[in-house]
Amino acid sequence: MTEQEIIETINAALVEEFELDAADMKPELSIYQDLGLDSLDTVDMVIVLEGAFKFKIREEAEIKQIRTLGDIHKFVQRKLNAEA
Amino acid sequence: MYDAVVVGAGISGLTNALVLASFGKRVAVVERAPQAGALLRGFDRWGVHFDTGFHYAGGMAAGEGVQRFFSFLGIADQLNIIPMRQNCFDRIMTTDYRINLELPVGAESFVAALVAEFPAEREAVTRFVADLLQVADNLPYLNMYTQAIDASVFAVVEDVSLADYLFQLTSNQRLRQVLSLHCVLHGVPAARVPFRFHASVIGPYIRSASIIEGGGQALIAAMEKRLHDCGVDLLCSQQVIRFHLSAADRIDGVELADGQMLECKVVVCAAHPGCVIDCLPTLMLRPVYRKRLQGLHETSSACLLFARCRRDVELLSGSNLYVLDVDSPHKQRFPFDNNMCYLTAANGRNNNGFMAIVPAYYDNFTPWNDSLTGLRPAAYYAEKQNVTQLLLQRLEKAVPQLDNQIDRCELATPLTLRDYMYSSDGALYGAQRQVDDYPLQATTRVEGLYLSGQALVAPGVMGAMVSAFNSCGVILGRDRLIGELKKCN
Numbered sequence: 229m230t231e232q233e234i235i236e237t238i239n240a241a242l243v244e245e246f247e248l249d250a251a252d253m254k255p256e257l258s259i260y261q262d263l264g265l266d267s268l269d270t271v272d273m274v275i276v277l278e279g280a281f282k283f284k285i286r287e288e289a290e291i292k293q294i295r296t297l298g299d300i301h302k303f304v305q306r307k308l309n310a311e312a
Numbered sequence: 313m314y315d316a317v318v319v320g321a322g323i324s325g326l327t328n329a330l331v332l333a334s335f336g337k338r339v340a341v342v343e344r345a346p347q348a349g350a351l352l353r354g355f356d357r358w359g360v361h362f363d364t365g366f367h368y369a370g371g372m373a374a375g376e377g378v379q380r381f382f383s384f385l386g387i388a389d390q391l392n393i394i395p396m397r398q399n400c401f402d403r404i405m406t407t408d409y410r411i412n413l414e415l416p417v418g419a420e421s422f423v424a425a426l427v428a429e430f431p432a433e434r435e436a437v438t439r440f441v442a443d444l445l446q447v448a449d450n451l452p453y454l455n456m457y458t459q460a461i462d463a464s465v466f467a468v469v470e471d472v473s474l475a476d477y478l479f480q481l482t483s484n485q486r487l488r489q490v491l492s493l494h495c496v497l498h499g500v501p502a503a504r505v506p507f508r509f510h511a512s513v514i515g516p517y518i519r520s521a522s523i524i525e526g527g528g529q530a531l532i533a534a535m536e537k538r539l540h541d542c543g544v545d546l547l548c549s550q551q552v553i554r555f556h557l558s559a560a561d562r563i564d565g566v567e568l569a570d571g572q573m574l575e576c577k578v579v580v581c582a583a584h585p586g587c588v589i590d591c592l593p594t595l596m597l598r599p600v601y602r603k604r605l606q607g608l609h610e611t612s613s614a615c616l617l618f619a620r621c622r623r624d625v626e627l628l629s630g631s632n633l634y635v636l637d638v639d640s641p642h643k644q645r646f647p648f649d650n651n652m653c654y655l656t657a658a659n660g661r662n663n664n665g666f667m668a669i670v671p672a673y674y675d676n677f678t679p680w681n682d683s684l685t686g687l688r689p690a691a692y693y694a695e696k697q698n699v700t701q702l703l704l705q706r707l708e709k710a711v712p713q714l715d716n717q718i719d720r721c722e723l724a725t726p727l728t729l730r731d732y733m734y735s736s737d738g739a740l741y742g743a744q745r746q747v748d749d750y751p752l753q754a755t756t757r758v759e760g761l762y763l764s765g766q767a768l769v770a771p772g773v774m775g776a777m778v779s780a781f782n783s784c785g786v787i788l789g790r791d792r793l794i795g796e797l798k799k800c801n
Binding site for chain 1: 360
């Protein structure tokens with residue numbers, strides 16, 4: 229998977245599962261302030277990512293650090309690199 | 313106008329209602345069945361009372377967590393707690409008669425009994441019991457100094473299955489089977505149940521195992537009386553069909569099937585969490601969350617044999633029996649995926665009857681899916697008769713004390729359970745918790761809507777009560793609730 233494909237997969241999954249606007253999927257946007265997720269959505273976000281990439285996420289501390297959509301992209305990329 | 317409407321009048325719903333009422337809230341409970349606590353009430357047949365819902369529980373001895381809950385709820389003085397047989401609250405037998413294990417109360421005795429049966433496994437048994445108790449002794453609200461349940465869902469999901477845990481623990485297959493028998497108490501197979509979840513259900517029995525005099529009926533009667541005293545409205549034969557939302561998308565009421573509206577600020581759903589989907593406009597829940605609710609796996613179903621005996625069965629007096637089938641010749645014909653059977657006295661008072669529970673597949677009864685209790689086709693009754701005969705043969709062979717003792721019996725199938733408890737697929741304990749699943753939390757994205765019940769914490773009277781205290785802790789503030797709970801004993 230290329231970097232671009234990874235980003236597209238993440239964006240498409242979040243758009244579908246959180247009913248977000250595809251035009252809003254800009255990496256610099258805050259998932260909380262701009263995209264309207266709240267702390268309750270964190271677990272659901274993890275579930276969406278696990279479903280999209282068929283891996284298990286157990287990095288609680290890293291997940292809690294995520295602020296922007298770009299942070300999610302980087303997190304998934306790091307994880308896929310580590311697994312490769 | 314209510315402060316809170318609780319959906320479902322099982323133990324969890326009633327506990328939620330009483331806790332909220334004790335904080336001065338005006339509460340209504342809505343129940344679909346004609347009476348509260350349908351399963352706990354049991355039924356009478358052939359002069360025997362069958363206590364279907366409540367067999368035994370941990371945590372009820374003096375000074376323990378459930379006993380403190382009873383005090384808090386104002387029902388402790390109406391409940392007479394009777395300890396199970398201290399030297400054998402559970403008995404485990406194998407069908408080859410090689411094992412006849414008496415499990416006593418107390419960590420050291422419990423270990424010693426298992427070691428006597430499996431002398432080479434001292435280390436494994438000791439570790440197993442220590443690990444069970446590590447979880448059981450630190451259950452939130454039962455232990456008032458434990459962190460809140462919602463603190464970290466990651467810690468929960470990280471868990472291994474009981475089967476994997478046992479595989480690491482010991483190479484002795486018989487011991488692994490024996491230590492998996494208690495899965496019938498939560499309805500999730502060893503390969504799927506998270507170890508910590510299993511420990512939270514089973515561990516407390518090692519500390520104490522008791523029944524309530526008068527069983528589930530007595531517990532329900534005490535709770536109903538208290539509801540009445542606290543001014544809680546209990547609306548039975550009523551179904552919540554819609555949660556009503558304000559313009560700001562906040563809960564402001566519920567609509568009942570008969571058209572009645574109940575205004576309220578908070579809804580606690582203590583029914584199956586999946587119910588929430590039908591009661592809310594689609595857009596209120598994220599697709600991912602809706603899928604989680606829809607995708608909940610159900611706990612196993614079962615066939616239950618209710619039997620009257622010619623004489624008292626001394627074996628089941630103050631003691632439960634787990635029969636491990638080690639030579640299962642019926643496997644092909646039996647609609648059961650499991651090699652075990654759980655027997656318990658019909659009720660705490662008399663031993664002239666018993667209930668046998670065998671985990672079973674709902675799928676085996678799907679041909680009669682559309683039929684209702686009392687109105688099923690002949691083929692269903694024929695299958696029921698067939699299963700009854702197989703089960704009787706198996707029981708009479710495995711348990712010599714029952715040979716030629718059963719004079720009347722009747723089988724409940726997964727369909728019976730479905731229609732009696734409104735549980736989908738006849739699930740014994742509702743939605744199941746399994747490895748890799750993130751547990752549902754009490755808080756939802758809908759302001760004023762909370763989840764509660766066994767699907768969130770654990771099944772059984774204890775689990776349902778803990779889940780209720782947990783949900784009320786989220787609503788009222790955990791420290792405030794713990795503060796009040798600490799005043800009880």
